[in-house]
Amino acid sequence: MKNDFTSNGLFWKIVITLTGLLVVVGFAYVFITVNLSEKYAQERNQRLNASIAEHIISEVKPYVEGELDTTATDEIMHHMMAINPSVEVYILDEAGNILNYVAPYKKVKLKKVKLGPVREFISTKGQEYVVGDDPRNPGKQKVFSAAPIIDRDKTIAYIYVVLASEEYESASEYVLNSYFLKLGGRAMLITLISSLIIGSLAIWLIMKNLNRIIATVKSFQNGEMSARIEVGEGGGINDLAIAFNEMADTIVGNIENLKSMENLRRELVGNVSHDLRTPLAVIHGYIETLMIKRTSLSEEDREKYLKIILESTEKLKKLVEELFELSKLEAKQVTPKKEPFFIQELINDLIQKFEILASEKNIKLKTSTLPNKALVNADVSLIERVLQNLIDNALKFTPHYGEISIDIDNTDQFVEIKVSDNGPGIPKEQIPFIFDRYHIGDKRISLDNNNTGLGLAIVKKILEIHNVTIKLSSKLNNGTTFSFQLPQYENA
Ligand SMILES: Nc1ncnc2c1ncn2[C@@H]1O[C@H](COP(=O)(O)OP(=O)(O)OP(=O)(O)O)[C@@H](O)[C@H]1O
Numbered sequence: 334m335k336n337d338f339t340s341n342g343l344f345w346k347i348v349i350t351l352t353g354l355l356v357v358v359g360f361a362y363v364f365i366t367v368n369l370s371e372k373y374a375q376e377r378n379q380r381l382n383a384s385i386a387e388h389i390i391s392e393v394k395p396y397v398e399g400e401l402d403t404t405a406t407d408e409i410m411h412h413m414m415a416i417n418p419s420v421e422v423y424i425l426d427e428a429g430n431i432l433n434y435v436a437p438y439k440k441v442k443l444k445k446v447k448l449g450p451v452r453e454f455i456s457t458k459g460q461e462y463v464v465g466d467d468p469r470n471p472g473k474q475k476v477f478s479a480a481p482i483i484d485r486d487k488t489i490a491y492i493y494v495v496l497a498s499e500e501y502e503s504a505s506e507y508v509l510n511s512y513f514l515k516l517g518g519r520a521m522l523i524t525l526i527s528s529l530i531i532g533s534l535a536i537w538l539i540m541k542n543l544n545r546i547i548a549t550v551k552s553f554q555n556g557e558m559s560a561r562i563e564v565g566e567g568g569g570i571n572d573l574a575i576a577f578n579e580m581a582d583t584i585v586g587n588i589e590n591l592k593s594m595e596n597l598r599r600e601l602v603g604n605v606s607h608d609l610r611t612p613l614a615v616i617h618g619y620i621e622t623l624m625i626k627r628t629s630l631s632e633e634d635r636e637k638y639l640k641i642i643l644e645s646t647e648k649l650k651k652l653v654e655e656l657f658e659l660s661k662l663e664a665k666q667v668t669p670k671k672e673p674f675f676i677q678e679l680i681n682d683l684i685q686k687f688e689i690l691a692s693e694k695n696i697k698l699k700t701s702t703l704p705n706k707a708l709v710n711a712d713v714s715l716i717e718r719v720l721q722n723l724i725d726n727a728l729k730f731t732p733h734y735g736e737i738s739i740d741i742d743n744t745d746q747f748v749e750i751k752v753s754d755n756g757p758g759i760p761k762e763q764i765p766f767i768f769d770r771y772h773i774g775d776k777r778i779s780l781d782n783n784n785t786g787l788g789l790a791i792v793k794k795i796l797e798i799h800n801v802t803i804k805l806s807s808k809l810n811n812g813t814t815f816s817f818q819l820p821q822y823e824n825a
């Protein structure tokens with residue numbers, strides 16, 4: 334498959350968006366830098382020249398006996414201007430009115446300066462950034478230096494020095510702006526190009542991996558169920574690859590389950606029709622005979638035929654019930670409802686139930702006499718079914734005057750349950766098949782023909798859904814023991 338993600342436009346769309354974003358951010362950056370640097374320059378100017386007004390006062394006494402001495406002030410102020418042409422010097426009265434000034438070209442438009450910023454400047458000793466009125470540019474604010482003129486402990490006037498004169502400012506503004514513009518522009522250009530290269534590279538890498546994922550998803554969609562994304566080299570989108578693989582596994586697992594359930598259903602239908610055919614044919618045959626020979630049949634024969642029919646219907650009933658039970662278990666439609674119960678109590682109940690059957694064969698059915706208070710955690714009715722089937726087998730296959738015992742043994746986490754008899758045992762070669770459905774073992778011991786061979790298959794399945802395995806030890810002519818372990822209920 335060719336790498337066509339650059340041709341499908343998405344890659345370029347992302348790159349163009351990224352470029353646009355970077356240009357906007359770049360311009361914002363330059364704008365902010367120039368603005369901040371201008372403010373920085375002004376603040377710096379103010380701090381450096383904060384004491385200029387103080388200095389002028391220390392050089393000259395502008396007031397002589399309460400009167401403004403203009404010749405003295407003019408001289409010193411001209412002097413100042415000569416040294417530092419970037420300043421404009423004003424003398425303000427206590428209301429802020431401009432009394433005297435030295436400024437290039439005398440273009441002073443304001444008659445009065447707001448005193449608020451002047452007082453703030455004086456109280457903070459010029460350590461804070463304060464801007465005040467620019468007498469030559471009404472409405473414009475400038476950095477300044479100021480000092481009070483004190484006569485007999487009273488402020489009678491102020492000296493107000495605007496720090497950057499108009500000419501100086503426009504020149505410095507130009508130098509400043511062009512300098513920072515160049516600096517900002519260059520930084521922006523470098524940032525833009527490098528971000529673009531890195532960004533595009535990252536997008537290219539992600540898209541490349543994404544493309545690989547898309548290719549795999551497409552082949553999965555086209556029926557290639559084994560298609561999986563290689564995890565590990567997926568860069569930042571490994572999680573996506575893992576999630577897809579897990580999803581694909583789940584889908585495949587579900588399909589397999591459906592397939593096996595379908596197979597099971599077919600097998601079941603086949604088995605049922607086969608197993609039902611025999612007893613049905615028997616019933617059918619005997620009923621037909623009864624009808625044909627209605628008058629000629631002896632009472633004894635009629636009785637015999639009806640008994641055969643009854644037995645066959647019983648067998649049918651049992652077969653249908655057990656098949657239904659097993660197929661439900663095999664289709665995983667049964668989930669054990671686990672709850673704590675006393676296993677010894679269940680065994681005692683079962684012994685009572687089977688006692689009559691046992692006494693018919695003079696079989697001794699016993700359990701340990703010691704009371705056992707073990708609590709197990711399992712589905713009580715399913716475990717009852719297991720024990721019923723095991724006891725039923727033991728009773729069926731153990732000859733008269735035999736002995737059957739059901740014992741329990743506690744270990745740390747488990748309770749072991751054993752059902753043993755001293756019957757004929759199971760031949761070695763039969764053991765591997767004993768739990769298969771329809772497996773009816775040793776014909777010599779299958780006394781009645783009411784066997785379906787489903788009993789142990791059901792037992793095995795029930796224990797399987799409890800995650801428990803059943804063990805079997807048997808010696809020919811020496812008895813059989815079935816045993817399994819159930820988890821003890823832990824009182825948390
Ligand atoms: N306690 C036992 N002693 C000797 N053989 C046994 C014993 N339990 C089971 N078997 C052998 O295992 C076979 C399978 O047992 P299973 O319970 O599955 O079927 P079944 O008892 O023959 O029929 P069903 O239980 O459906 O009536 C039996 O037919 C029998 O040959």
Ligand SMILES: [Mg+2]
Binds near residue numbers: 787789
């Ligand atoms: Mg059985």
